[in-house]
Amino acid sequence: PIIRLQSTSIATGPAGAYTFTGNLIIKDVTRPVEFNFTATLKATGYLFEGSFDINRLDFHVGKESATMSEKVRVTLTVLAK
Numbered sequence: 001p002i003i004r005l006q007s008t009s010i011a012t013g014p015a016g017a018y019t020f021t022g023n024l025i026i027k028d029v030t031r032p033v034e035f036n037f038t039a040t041l042k043a044t045g046y047l048f049e050g051s052f053d054i055n056r057l058d059f060h061v062g063k064e065s066a067t068m069s070e071k072v073r074v075t076l077t078v079l080a081k
Contacts, residue, residue, distance in 0.1 A: 002026055005076075006052035016040060020050065022064075026059035037076070 005044040016038050024033045037050025056062055056072045064070075 005033070024054065024059075026061065029059045031058055042079065044080055048078045048080065049076065051075040 004025040005022060006025065007020060009021045011019040013036070017036060018039060019036050021034045022032070023030050028039060031054070033052055033054070035050050035052035037048055040047045040049075041051070047068065051073055053071055053073050055070050057064065057070050061072075062068065
């Protein structure tokens with residue numbers, strides 16, 4: 001499956017810190033997301049790092065479970081050249 005993250009805005013914060021606002025699309029289900037991330041200059045480009053939580057059942061990922069949490073942390077580490 002393809003997971004898409006589409007921005008609607010990016011706000012600047014303190015040096016190197018930003019807030020992403022947009023939509024997360026998984027299995028043709030779209031939900032709004034907002035999370036903080038950092039951008040760090042590296043020798044090979046910029047390193048973007050951030051994370052946010054979702055409820056996997058909102059996106060029809062798996063079923064209800066007594067042993068598996070519905071809350072999932074999504075962590076992004078992207079090196080852009």
